[in-house]
Amino acid sequence: MAIGRKIGVFICHCGGNISDYVDVKAVAEAVANEPGVVVSKNHMFTCSDAAQQEMIDDIQGLELDGLVIASCSPKLHMFTFRDMAERGGINKYQYVHVNLREQCSWAHTNDKTGATEKGIALVRAGIAKASLSVPLTALRVDTIPKVLVIGAGISGLRGALALSDMGLSVFIAEKEKDAGGTVKNWGRMAPDDQHGSEIVKNLLDEVKRRDNIMLYTDAEMIAKSGYIGDFKVTLRVGEHDSVELQVGAMLIATGFDSYEPQQGEFGYGLDGVVTLPQFRDFADQQDGELTYNGKPVKNVAFVYCVGSRQKKTEACPEPNQYCSRYCCNAGTHMAVCLEDRPGDLNQYHLYRDIRTYGHNETIYEEARTRGAVFMRYQDTEAPTVADTADGLVVTVKDQLMGGEEVEIQADLVVLITGMVPKKNETLMNLLKLPVSKDGFLNELHIKLRPVETVIDGVFLAGSAQSPKTMAESVGASLAAVSKAGGLLMKGFVDLEPLIARVDTDKCLWCDECLKACPYGAIEKIHHGEKEVAFVVKSLCKGEGACVPICPHDALDVEGYTDQQITAMIDACSKEVVPA
Amino acid sequence: MSRVSSKLASAVKCSDTFNADACMHCGVCTAVCPMGIEMLPRKLFRYVQVGLEDKVRENISTIYQCLLCGMCAENCPAEVNIADNVRFLRKYINENEFNLS
Ligand SMILES: Cc1cc2nc3c(=O)[nH]c(=O)nc-3n(C[C@H](O)[C@H](O)[C@H](O)COP(=O)(O)OP(=O)(O)OC[C@H]3O[C@@H](n4cnc5c(N)ncnc54)[C@H](O)[C@@H]3O)c2cc1C
Ligand code: SF4
Ligand code: SF4
Ligand code: SF4
Ligand code: SF4
Numbered sequence: 001m002a003i004g005r006k007i008g009v010f011i012c013h014c015g016g017n018i019s020d021y022v023d024v025k026a027v028a029e030a031v032a033n034e035p036g037v038v039v040s041k042n043h044m045f046t047c048s049d050a051a052q053q054e055m056i057d058d059i060q061g062l063e064l065d066g067l068v069i070a071s072c073s074p075k076l077h078m079f080t081f082r083d084m085a086e087r088g089g090i091n092k093y094q095y096v097h098v099n100l101r102e103q104c105s106w107a108h109t110n111d112k113t114g115a116t117e118k119g120i121a122l123v124r125a126g127i128a129k130a131s132l133s134v135p136l137t138a139l140r141v142d143t144i145p146k147v148l149v150i151g152a153g154i155s156g157l158r159g160a161l162a163l164s165d166m167g168l169s170v171f172i173a174e175k176e177k178d179a180g181g182t183v184k185n186w187g188r189m190a191p192d193d194q195h196g197s198e199i200v201k202n203l204l205d206e207v208k209r210r211d212n213i214m215l216y217t218d219a220e221m222i223a224k225s226g227y228i229g230d231f232k233v234t235l236r237v238g239e240h241d242s243v244e245l246q247v248g249a250m251l252i253a254t255g256f257d258s259y260e261p262q263q264g265e266f267g268y269g270l271d272g273v274v275t276l277p278q279f280r281d282f283a284d285q286q287d288g289e290l291t292y293n294g295k296p297v298k299n300v301a302f303v304y305c306v307g308s309r310q311k312k313t314e315a316c317p318e319p320n321q322y323c324s325r326y327c328c329n330a331g332t333h334m335a336v337c338l339e340d341r342p343g344d345l346n347q348y349h350l351y352r353d354i355r356t357y358g359h360n361e362t363i364y365e366e367a368r369t370r371g372a373v374f375m376r377y378q379d380t381e382a383p384t385v386a387d388t389a390d391g392l393v394v395t396v397k398d399q400l401m402g403g404e405e406v407e408i409q410a411d412l413v414v415l416i417t418g419m420v421p422k423k424n425e426t427l428m429n430l431l432k433l434p435v436s437k438d439g440f441l442n443e444l445h446i447k448l449r450p451v452e453t454v455i456d457g458v459f460l461a462g463s464a465q466s467p468k469t470m471a472e473s474v475g476a477s478l479a480a481v482s483k484a485g486g487l488l489m490k491g492f493v494d495l496e497p498l499i500a501r502v503d504t505d506k507c508l509w510c511d512e513c514l515k516a517c518p519y520g521a522i523e524k525i526h527h528g529e530k531e532v533a534f535v536v537k538s539l540c541k542g543e544g545a546c547v548p549i550c551p552h553d554a555l556d557v558e559g560y561t562d563q564q565i566t567a568m569i570d571a572c573s574k575e576v577v578p579a
Numbered sequence: 580m581s582r583v584s585s586k587l588a589s590a591v592k593c594s595d596t597f598n599a600d601a602c603m604h605c606g607v608c609t610a611v612c613p614m615g616i617e618m619l620p621r622k623l624f625r626y627v628q629v630g631l632e633d634k635v636r637e638n639i640s641t642i643y644q645c646l647l648c649g650m651c652a653e654n655c656p657a658e659v660n661i662a663d664n665v666r667f668l669r670k671y672i673n674e675n676e677f678n679l680s
Contacts, residue, residue, distance in 0.1 A: 298585055346588040346630065368600045371592035373629055395580075400604060400625050407582040 005036035005131045008064045009123065010055055012046035012071035014101055021105040023116040027070070030120045034571075036131045038062050046071045052084045059088035066090075066130035070098035070123050091135035093497065093559055098126040121572045128571035132564045139495040139537050143229035143488050144248040148173065150221060150427065153181020154470055155462025156253030157203040159477035160213050163251075166485045169212045171245055173219040173235050179204055181255050182277075187284040189470060190333035191360050199470075216243070224430045227538035228457030229493050249484040252433070252441060252453075253461040253477060254424055259307025259320070259417040266303050266415050267385025272392050275306075275417045276330060289343035292412050297345060300338070301394045301410040302331055303383055304351040308418030311379065322438050324418030324467040328353075329360040331416045335367035348408050349374045350383050350396050376400065385413050419467040431458065432520070440466045451480040454541075455519075456495075459483050498559040499540035500547065506554035507532040513546035513555060522546065581631045587671070588630030596667040599624035601657040608651035608661055614644055620651060620661045627668060635668065636676065642668050 011028045013019035024042050032040040039058055043051040046069055058064060067090065069081050074097040082092040100119055108115035147163050149156045152174035160170045172179070180203075183189060183196030207213050216237050223234035226246075233245045258277045261268035268275075272292065283290060290297040304327065310319035331349060338347055349372055356364040368374060376399040377383055383396040394408045421439035428435075433453055436442045441464050444452040451460050459480035462473035487493060500521070509531040514522040521539035524531055533554070544557045556562055591597050604621050618641060626634035635642075645665050652661040673679040 299583075299588075344589045344593065346583075346585060346592065348583070348629075369598075373588075375629065393582075398625070398629065401622065401629075405580045406629060406631065407580060409582065409585075 005066055006038045006062060006064050007034075007036045007066035007068060007127055007130050008055070008058050008062065009034075009037055009040040009068045009127060010046055010051075010070070011040070011042050011123065012069070012100065013042060013044045014072060014105075015045065018071070018101050018105040021109050021112055021115050022100060022119045023112060024100075024119070026116055027100075027119045027123055031123050031127060034124060034127045036066065037127060038064070047077050047080055052080075055084060056088040059085070059090055064088075064090060065094060066127075066133055067095040068098060068123065068126040068130050069095070070100040070119070070126065072101040073099050073103075093136040094130065094133040096126045096130040096133065098122050121574075124571040124574060125568035128567040129564045132561070132567055133559075136497040136558055138497055139499075140492050141227070141229045141495065141538055142492050143490070144231075144246050145169065145488050145491075146171065146245070146247045147249050147251060147484055147488070148221075148231070148233055148245060148247045149251045149253055149461070151175075151181065151253035151255055151461075151464070152179035152215065152217070153253060153255045153462065153473075154183065154199060154203065155255065155464075155473045155477040156181070156251065157200070157207055158474045159251050159253060159461045159481050160215075161203065161206055161210070162478055162481040163485065164210045164212050166481075166489065167212070168485065168488055170210075170214070171235075171247065172207070172213065172215045173221060174215065174217045175220050177218050179215060179217055182258075183470065185284070186280050188333070188337050190329045190363060191358075221427055221430055227536065228455075228495070229487070229538070231457065248488045249457045249459065251459050251461040251477070251480050251484060252431070252464050254422050254427065254464045256419040256440075256463045256467065257422050259324075259420050261306055261415055261417065266306060266383065267387070267392065267394075267413060268415060270385065270387050270392065270413075272411065273385060273413045273415065275415045276302075276327070276334070277417065279334075279412075279414045288341065290338065290341055290345060295411070296343065297411045298343075299346050299348070299408065299410045300412045300414060301348045301350060301383075301408050302334070302414045302416055303385075303394075304328065304331055304349065304354075304416045305379075306415040306417045307420065309352065309379070320418060320420060320438065322418075322467065323355060325355070325472075326467060326469045327416045327418060328355040329363070329469060332356055332360065332364040332367045332372075334414075335372040336363055336370065339367070339370040339372065347372045348394070348410070350377050350394070351375070352377060352379055375406070419463065422464060431455065432518070433458065436466070438466070440464065451476060451483055456493075457484075457487065495538055496542065498557065499537055499542040500535045500544065500555055500557050502533045502535060503554045503556070504532045506552045507550075508552055508554075509533060510551060512549045512551060516545045516549040518543075518545060581633050583630040584632035585630070586675075587627070587632040587635065590671055591627055591630065594667055596663050597627065599628050599659055599664060602655075602659050603657050605656060607654050607656060608659075611650045611654050613648060613650060614646060616641055616644055620659075620664065623668075624659075624661075624664060627664075635672070639672060639676065642672065 011024045028040045028042050078097045085092045085095040104119050146169040149160045149172045152172050160172050163170045180200035184200045186196035189196050219235045219237045222236045226232045229248045231247050235243050263269045267273040308324040312319045377396050381397050386393050392410045397403045398406050434442045443450045461477035461480040504527050521536045523534045525534040542557050547555045647662045649662045
């Protein structure tokens with residue numbers, strides 16, 4: 001099988017990380033006579049500049065056409081060695097990475113003989129794969145310098161302006177008749193007291209001034225095709241119109257929904273029990289003394305953590321376990337806003353824990369010193385709200401009184417509801433974006449790739465990804481802008497060629513692969529007389545769901561062909577099953 | 580079970596004297612009190628802060644036992660002005676319970 005191949009094998013000590021537990025010299029010797037191998041060596045640190053130069057010299061001097069490096073995890077150095085292979089002049093996809101550290105030496109620190117045997121088997125498998133490798137070229141696609149922003153809350157609007165600053169054309173699609181999102185009609189917002197309505201108005205005015213931004217309201221995506229750099233999108237606009245757009249990237253700035261309490265949850269449903277968003281909707285429109293249904297409000301009770309940090313119980317089989325982040329800030333800030341109003345209003349804030357991180361802590365302090373009373377309750381003994389002859393009565397066990405029960409007669413009970421994932425069935429069906437355990441849109445990596453998604457070219461902007469304050473939402477949106485901008489300003493994108501391919505002779509179009517593909521990368525095409533499957537290269541992720549499904553063995557993933565995998569297994573089991 | 584009184588709650592809020600918001604319930608005041616008044620001041624202040632008038636009424640004799648010596652305030656790590664708070668309470672009781680003004 002390896003006739004005429006010239007493969008170089010390089011086995012790393014990793015200082016002692018590998019060589020302390022695997023006899024790396026024995027491994028190099030054991031594989032030196034494998035078919036196709038022309039050189040087999042050890043290096044103290046394969047990734048060092050000196051070792052890389054030596055390998056480049058071998059690639060060129062021995063005219064290698066395949067490379068196996070047995071070292072650390074590919075997560076660490078696969079790209080290092082791919083680049084090195086290219087500098088040496090061989091195709092980077094003819095380089096095979098064997099993980100001898102995480103998957104061998106570190107896993108078997110108590111058995112050097114066994115680890116060495118396993119190391120030999122792993123390297124043999126790598127050689128078998130390299131000897132069947134073929135040169136592959138990355139797929140270069142041109143990118144369209146336009147972006148679609150879905151959602152015109154502060155995240156979407158601020159993101160659109162930043163994209164426009166980069167010289168990219170922007171389309172914004174907003175589902176509602178009015179742009180601006182959650183805060184568009186509200187007054188003072190934490191932490192700096194700027195009005196929500198004013199922030200939104202300023203953003204919208206600026207958006208309207210830009211020639212390269214087009215804002216569609218009452219608009220929703222109804223069809224999508226294409227791929228990174230070149231998406232084709234249809235928007236429904238108003239009742240009857242639609243527009244077709246071609247964009248290179250998308251920002252998902254669809255925000256969140258507020259938790260809707262169940263009937264009876266903290267008295268929800270009773271007259272005078274409202275959520276914080278409902279409260280802001282009427283209170284922010286009033287000047288002077290606070291009134292509810294025309295009557296002055298003297299006593300208000302706020303209940304925190306409603307719909308957040310829930311525990312699994314019979315009544316709550318699918319709890320929202322996360323903290324909604326914004327709400328302690330919003331609740332304590334609202335306390336200060338109420339203190340600023342005329343009238344002698346008493347306010348009681350029933351909380352589980354106060355999480356006013358950063359400079360919101362000073363707002364909490366101001367609320368307390370100005371007379372808002374904070375009472376801590378335990379989640380196992382939550383406050384109750386009852387409708388009595390005296391009006392609404394909230395009963396709470398105050399932790400600071402050692403759990404003594406206190407009744408508060410309240411004119412108004414405000415439930416500080418958390419953020420929940422936006423309901424967006426149409427959009428989710430079109431985009432096929434995965435969601436996290438909490439139901440929010442999932443990022444690719446929680447720390448290192450917080451705004452990218454599994455769909456290349458689709459980025460998460462703001463609270464659609466997880467509960468966030470305004471500053472955090474805008475920060476996330478601008479991160480998404482920098483990813484989209486970085487992609488589109490270059491003008492092209494190179495895609496991994498390690499994707500599925502169809503053997504048109506074997507394929508009989510049964511559509512099994514189409515059903516199996518999670519990325520919609522399979523299409524039906526005509527091929528001569530018959531119909532066959534076709535892989536849209538820019539959509540295929542190469543994860544191979546289609547391959548084992550095909551009843552006619554017509555599919556393979558480049559770089560991981562059935563032939564290569566079989567050869568690897570054979571090589572691994574050489575001693576067990578003599579050839 | 581006791582119910583919050585708007586009257587006391589408002590009086591506490593409007594007062595410049597009463598302030599127990601910084602109290603962290605450490606108990607130092609109780610430990611140093613020469614009268615050995617067990618519940619003064621932290622628990623009492625909590626009742627007052629929340630506006631539990633009936634609890635205040637139940638503890639009138641305790642409130643008048645205090646010597647206003649200031650040991651507690653001297654030692655309070657949160658700098659709660661305990662003696663002033665007791666003065667405020669006595670004034671409130673004088674006015675509302677004993678109808679003195
Ligand atoms: C009661 C309350 C008080 C708050 N107080 C504060 C505060 O004081 N300070 C602070 O920093 N933060 C506060 N927040 C948080 C703040 O509201 C959010 O951080 C902010 O609104 C997030 O902006 P966004 O653009 O990501 O989402 P949103 O404001 O929710 O905007 C999302 C937009 O996308 C649109 N959309 C959704 N789906 C689609 C679709 N399929 N197609 C087209 N458009 C779509 C929506 O209609 C909406 O216009 C508060 C939140 C609440 C609920
Ligand atoms: S290539 Fe990996 S295993 Fe080898 S020296 Fe570098 S870090 Fe260590
Ligand atoms: S921010 Fe505060 S109110 Fe909101 S869920 Fe977290 S702890 Fe509860
Ligand atoms: S599963 Fe196989 S035979 Fe069926 S359409 Fe796909 S490639 Fe063709
Ligand atoms: S010493 Fe001060 S902080 Fe400690 S319990 Fe007494 S009043 Fe509160």
